[in-house]
Ligand SMILES: N=CN[C@@H](CCC(=O)O)C(=O)O
């Protein structure tokens with residue numbers, strides 16, 4: 132259920148006459164087998180990319196499979212990104228990919244949780260590359276396990292998503308149930324859940340899920356409210372949410388953006404948030420310094436023409452760069 136990272140993926144353009152100033156990500160990404168993980172070391176920030184090659188959750192949720200190839204294609208789209216950092220500022224790691232044996236989603240989520248915990252324990256900033264949104268249950272569980280015995284351990288979840296992903300999982304976990312599973316785990320631990328979905332599309336969520344948000348006393352930001360005119364208020368709202376917690380886990384479901392920008396997803400939507408606005412809100416959250424971990428979910432290369440891969444890679448780039456800034 133794990134693939135070691137492959138140097139073969141990290142290839143691209145070469146500008147030999149530019150020296151290090153011509154370096155691209157494929158020149159600098161370092162590879163590590165996550166099973167041999169060691170301390171991140173002091174000095175540079177360490178960003179660890181870890182894939183979650185799963186569409187088992189999407190399949191169980193009656194969606195369009197294909198997201199299992201997301202991690203590979205996002206990595207390929209990162210190869211020719213420019214390097215605007217020095218080795219002493221930031222190290223980028225490819226830590227390989229957690230895979231899912233058919234039908235074994237729960238086991239893969241557990242493995243993912245364990246690997247996320249270990250990354251955090253060792254001082255890495257995880258960037259997880261999905262995979263369907265079943266990534267979030269494993270990802271959150273790892274963050275929870277890392278923090279649970281620490282004094283400041285309130286975790287806020289920001290989910291940029293057209294969907295609540297708060298469906299029942301009575302017949303097993305799936306791509307539409309991660310946050311319901313997290314809510315129930317919080318309840319079992321006697322904790323409150325801090326969950327902020329942003330970009331909820333009325334067309335894409337049944338009435339039952341809106342009712343459920345009332346039952347669970349959850350708030351959300353509607354797609355209709357995510358406009359350029361409203362961006363200051365949105366940033367304030369995000370800031371107020373973050374001020375209530377100690378750490379923030381951000382998950383970006385690429386279907387929060389319109390299919391014009393993001394066609395390669397499991398469940399596309401005609402109406403959606405402009406990428407520029409997602410970026411503004413994401414940057415505001417990152418600027419608080421509380422973001423502990425990040426993932427990209429629901430990228431489905433089967434329905435992509437390159438647009439969604441580039442978009443996903445661009446968000447990964449932004450988040451990685453925010454880690455460099457933190458240590459300056
Ligand atoms: N992660 C995706 N969740 C959506 C999928 C909807 C669809 O396939 O149409 C959901 O369950 O609501």
Ligand SMILES: [Mn+2]
Pocket residue numbers: 264292293294296306384428429
């Ligand atoms: Mn989702």
Ligand SMILES: [Mn+2]
Pocket residue numbers: 292293294384386387398429
């Ligand atoms: Mn979604």
